[in-house]
Amino acid sequence: MLLQGPDSELCYLIAVSTGTNRFKEQAMSVNDETRPPLPPFTTETATAKVRLAEDAWNSRDPYKVSQAYTLDSRWRNRAEFPVGRDAIVAFLTRKWEREQEYRLIKELWACSDNRIAVRFAYEWHDEFSRWYRSYGNENWEFSANGLMRVRH
Numbered sequence: 001m002l003l004q005g006p007d008s009e010l011c012y013l014i015a016v017s018t019g020t021n022r023f024k025e026q027a028m029s030v031n032d033e034t035r036p037p038l039p040p041f042t043t044e045t046a047t048a049k050v051r052l053a054e055d056a057w058n059s060r061d062p063y064k065v066s067q068a069y070t071l072d073s074r075w076r077n078r079a080e081f082p083v084g085r086d087a088i089v090a091f092l093t094r095k096w097e098r099e100q101e102y103r104l105i106k107e108l109w110a111c112s113d114n115r116i117a118v119r120f121a122y123e124w125h126d127e128f129s130r131w132y133r134s135y136g137n138e139n140w141e142f143s144a145n146g147l148m149r150v151r152h
Contacts, residue, residue: 043111
């Protein structure tokens with residue numbers, strides 16, 4: 001059903017299951033963000049998603065990177081647990097102020113439905129030109145519109 005929303009915005013009215021046979025109504029903007037490729041992922045679409053993420057992170061633009069995540073995205077990054085885009089931007093801003101000439105490589109490890117696992121390696125140097133290299137794994141979970149909602 002199409003409704004007129006706040007600020008003259010067209011909205012879809014959708015029914016969302018609440019875990020019982022009851023439904024609640026939720027307005028969703030016609031212009032809601034989408035970030036293809038969308039789940040469910042194949043090896044080919046997951047590889048494309050990983051490459052897009054790698055390119056965004058290598059831009060070292062916190063705002064650009066944050067746009068790939070849901071507004072309420074939850075992260076676990078070592079001892080930090082950012083939630084939401086504003087926290088993601090703040091986290092990445094701090095990270096790239098400290099980690100100069102940051103360069104990242106991501107590789108698809110596995111994928112299934114709306115989840116992707118990657119392994120990564122990145123290099124950077126500090127203010128004294130000491131170089132560091134880090135390796136690890138990430139587990140990603142995506143919403144239906146292709147935005148990442150969980151990053152561990």
